[in-house]
Amino acid sequence: MWSLRLCSRGSRDLRLRITTVSHRASTTSAAQVGEVSDPGSTEVKPFSQIPGPKVLYNIPFLGTAFHFKPFTKYVPDDLLDVLSDARDKYGDIVKIRMGKDYIVYEHLRVGLDLSETFHDRSGVPRDLGTLQGDEWAALRKPSQEKMLRPAVVANYVPLIEKVTNDFVEELRKKGSVDNLLKELMNYTTESVAMLCFNRRLGTKLYKRFEKTYLDIYRIGRKEISAQRKMLEKLQKEGKLDQYLQDEPNFIYSLINDTRMTDDKINSVIMSLFIAGIDSTANTIAFVLINLALNPEKQDRLYQEIKETMGDENTLTKEHLAEMSYLKACVKESQRLVFPLMLGAIRYLEEDIVLAGYHIPKKTLVHPNMNSMTMDDRFYPRPTEYIPERWLRGTKDDIAKGQDFPFGMMPFGFGPRGCIGQRFAETEMYIGVAKVIQNFKISLPPGVTGVKTKHKTFTTPAESVFLNLTDRNISNV
Helix, strand or coil: CCCCHHHCCCCCCCCCCCCCCCCCCCCCCHHHHCCCCCCCCCCCECHHHCCCCCHHHHCCCHHHHCCCCCCCCCCHHHHHHHHHHHHHHHCCCCCEEECCEEEECCCCHHHHHHHHHHHHHHCCCCCCCCCCHHHHHHHHHHHHHHHCCHHHHHCCHHHHHHHHHHHHHHHHHHCEECCHHHHHHHHHHHHHHHHHCCCCCCHHHHHHCCCCHHHHHHHHHHHHHHHHHHHHHHHHCCCHHHHHHHCCCHHHHHHCCCCCCHHHHHHHHHHHHHHHHHHHHHHHHHHHHHHHHCHHHHHHHHHHHHHHHCCCCCCCHHHHHHCHHHHHHHHHHHHHCCCECCCCCEECCCCEEECCEEECCCCEECCCHHHHCCCCCCCCCCCCCCHHHHCCCCCCHHHHHHHCHHHCCCCCCHHHCCCCHHHHHHHHHHHHHHHHHHEEEECCCCCCCCCEEECCEEEECCCCCEEEEECCCCCC
């Protein structure tokens, strides 16, 4: 059994485990957050005593440089290895100065500052990822009412399947894939466009625009205006009610919400569109890579698809509900190759006690999920791709991770969890299922793994070539 993780950049297990706790709680449960210090201790140590690099490393801005070449063997892309060293040296909770701030742990404060400056100067409204407090709640609440209900997302299954069928036919014409991620980016762009803009963008349009924040903002405003005009026309013709019954329409539900201005709608659309392309494409890529590396798992998934769908070629929401192994394959790939470099950052609004240390408000706390998902205390044989560990009824010790739900949160958790989670999961399940239904996939002879690199999302370091053996399934 080959493991993708063993071939990733810096294959050492990452052990830094920093976790957030509820602001309302005065104590922290070891079972809840994987705490390894004594949760019953009443002694609270000051922030200044949190372990971490000292002296020169604590000089604002300049101290950050001492973590990298020429002072160490690392470059900035090796941040996860720097954190691994810090965990080995200082323990499970580490305070490191990055730029001007101390972070327990993460370095994204610079990114947040840059984001605020950008929005102030450009006049572009802030999105769900950068807003805080009441402003965030005012944008989040109307959006999640439409996005987080399973029944709403289930209505998009036929539309996503149509996009996926076109994607499969493109793969069939090519016979192989020279750049897996590039192909999947086109697929996820089309799928997310169905949600955000209520229409297909088309490859030509996708190629015409550069994916920068301002470009997408302008496209969003144009699409919202076009949707308003179309809906007004349908209303005048008396066809609006029938149209809304026949087609799921997320953007119209926002337009029709009196709490939402065009700028707010555009902020939601941009959040979903930008995050939904890269993250979903990379996740599907790694699922397919892991299945190609583990043909026995691929065969089991194919058998589940055959048994569930029979002679049918149309994948329905009812089919998806029955495919437990498909969901396990996706989840195990997310564990083995965590989608984000570390995890979701949290900006503390109140003082808290974490692992026995006082953490003041306005501190950035970051869970290193890459470390937690590779911890053999929770996930036995962590470097292996074993979807069975997520199946209900698995009695073996391999399923231990099911008892630690907070150890595996690719979409975050709580009020600030990913608003597009249900849509993204549906898109992943359909994409993977239709590819495996139609093709037996493999990597070139002699390829036993794929290197990864860490940007905002974990991504293949190089173009991935995928062999496709047609199973001769028609999608007509």
